[in-house]
Amino acid sequence: MSEASVLSPDDLQRLIDTLGARGYSVIGPTVDNGAIVYEPITGADALPTGRGDEQAGGHYRLTDRGDSEVFGFTVGPQGWKRHLHPPEQVLWTARRRGRGFTVEGTGTDATAHAFLGVRPCELSAIVAQDQVLTGGPFADTGYRARRDGTFLVAVNCGRPAATCFCASMGTGPAADGHYDIVLTEVADGDRHIYYAEAGSEAGRDVLATMNAAPAADADREAAHRVVETARANMGRHLETDGLPEVLRANLDHPRYEKVAERCLNCGNCTMVCPTCFCTTVEDVTDLTGSEAVRVRRWDSCFTTDFSYVHGGAVRLNGHARYRQWLTHKLATWHDQFGRSGCVGCGRCITWCPVGIDITEEAAAIQASERSR
Numbered sequence: 588m589s590e591a592s593v594l595s596p597d598d599l600q601r602l603i604d605t606l607g608a609r610g611y612s613v614i615g616p617t618v619d620n621g622a623i624v625y626e627p628i629t630g631a632d633a634l635p636t637g638r639g640d641e642q643a644g645g646h647y648r649l650t651d652r653g654d655s656e657v658f659g660f661t662v663g664p665q666g667w668k669r670h671l672h673p674p675e676q677v678l679w680t681a682r683r684r685g686r687g688f689t690v691e692g693t694g695t696d697a698t699a700h701a702f703l704g705v706r707p708c709e710l711s712a713i714v715a716q717d718q719v720l721t722g723g724p725f726a727d728t729g730y731r732a733r734r735d736g737t738f739l740v741a742v743n744c745g746r747p748a749a750t751c752f753c754a755s756m757g758t759g760p761a762a763d764g765h766y767d768i769v770l771t772e773v774a775d776g777d778r779h780i781y782y783a784e785a786g787s788e789a790g791r792d793v794l795a796t797m798n799a800a801p802a803a804d805a806d807r808e809a810a811h812r813v814v815e816t817a818r819a820n821m822g823r824h825l826e827t828d829g830l831p832e833v834l835r836a837n838l839d840h841p842r843y844e845k846v847a848e849r850c851l852n853c854g855n856c857t858m859v860c861p862t863c864f865c866t867t868v869e870d871v872t873d874l875t876g877s878e879a880v881r882v883r884r885w886d887s888c889f890t891t892d893f894s895y896v897h898g899g900a901v902r903l904n905g906h907a908r909y910r911q912w913l914t915h916k917l918a919t920w921h922d923q924f925g926r927s928g929c930v931g932c933g934r935c936i937t938w939c940p941v942g943i944d945i946t947e948e949a950a951a952i953q954a955s956e957r958s959r
Contacts, residue, residue: 592799593806594770594781599631599657601797602740603703609793611701611738614670616660621649623663625670625702634704635660642748642822642933644942655779658704658772661748662932666861667702667709671733672716676883678868683877695729699736705766707759708751708930710741712861714765718924719864738789741766745813750933752823752946758930760817762786768793771810782810823933825946826953831918833956834949838910842951847905849941854887856935856943857912862928865893888912917949 594602603613607629615628618635628634639650640660652659681690705713717734720727744753744760753759762769767790771782782802785791857863867886872879886893889908894901902908920928929945936944 590785591802591807592783592794593802594783594797594799596631596655596657596779596781598781598797598799599634602793603628603631605793605796606701606703606738611699613701613703614667615703616658616663618649622647622665623649623660624665625663625667625704628703631657639746640748642750642937644750644936644944645938645940646942647937654774656772656774658742658770659746661744661746661751662706662709662934664859664934664938666859666932666934667705667713668716668861670700670702671713671737672720672727672730672864674885676729678881678883680881681879695732697732697736699738700733701738701740703740705739705741705762706744706932707741707762708744708753708756708932709861710739710762710765711753711756711758711930712932713739715862715924715926715928715930716864718926719862722924738793739766739768741769741786743769743771743810743814744817745772747817747821748933748937749822750936750944751821751931752825752933753931754818754821755823755825755827755946756927756929756931760821761814766790771813773806773809773813775809778809780806782806823931823936823944823946825929825931825949827917827927830949830953831921833953834914834918837952837956838914840952840955842948842955843906843910846909846943846948849943850889850905850909851940852889852905852908853940854889855938855940856945857887857889858885859934859938860916861932861934862916862930863887867893888915913945913948916945 606613613628614625616623616635617626617628617633623635634657636657637652637654638660639652641648641650677693679690679692681688720730741762743762766786769784773780785794865886866883869882888911891900902911916928
């Protein structure tokens with residue numbers, strides 16, 4: 588454990604300024620159109636002070652808590668993925684030049700980013716994306732360039748939403764490495780502090796530059812209570828022991844037909860998921876035929892075209908598409924990457940228009956397996 592420090596609420600601005608002085612563009616949580624989103628910020632006044640959220644299946648509302656807590660919310664519709672693995676990227680542009688043409692690649696944005704307010708479940712999602720997009724023999728060079736220049740300031744959770752189940756997945760509510768700095772917001776009575784620990788040499792250097800005061804045992808105990816309170820108030824639970832094997836053994840379970848009666852195949856769950864990585868590539872030519880652009884966009888396994896091969900689509904109905912998503916996320920991801928593809932953030936539950944609950948669907952299949 589690194590030596591811990593204590594920051595005051597005013598130190599958040601100093602932290603933003605310190606990161607900015609080191610060349611980082613700081614991205615943090617802010618409020619836009621009634622939701623918490625992650626956008627570039629230059630001041631602590633942009634952070635959602637006093638804002639909370641209420642979440643349930645198909646339900647999200649920001650609330651006004653009327654206090655001074657800055658990180659008293661959970662997660663909104665956006666993940667940090669959109670800044671590392673953008674929803675749309677131009678891969679190259681081809682232009683006609685006389686009787687020939689030239690192909691111009693798209694350079695990687697050289698801006699170094701600092702993410703402020705990364706929740707533990709989201710931190711785990713970033714690690715998962717690292718593994719998928721840079722862990723194999725064919726790394727995504729754009730992702731790697733953006734990821735290598737990122738400074739991560741994590742924030743341990745103190746207020747889980749009703750749809751959260753990170754404790755089940757072992758991804759929260761406390762961050763377990765892979766950060767530069769981790770903060771725990773403690774607001775009890777007249778005391779409002781941020782218990783800060785460094786997880787890298789760069790993080791230690793930033794805290795040292797800020798001359799942060801050393802933490803006392805009482806501060807450490809208070810931060811521990813915040814995390815344990817969140818763990819005790821987790822909104823959902825997913826039994827993961829033996830789950831991949833159960834799902835593999837029940838590919839024709841009637842539960843998939845039942846959920847398909849509700850599922851709209853809208854793809855919301857995959858769009859808000861911080862670990863989903865599927866994309867499609869489109870070539871677009873202008874009307875004159877003088878320029879063509881190859882674009883990569885996020886895609887979803889809930890679309891019919893996603894499984895299209897010569898002769899037609901493989902997964903023609905809703906239950907097959909939902910089964911593909913659920914079993915990949917909770918079972919076959921283990922085969923590919925040695926871990927679950929779910930981090931327990933609960934976004935897929937909150938942002939499903941009909942409130943389909945991944946923990947409920949998995950539990951129903953597990954229950955029928957036990958009854959047999």
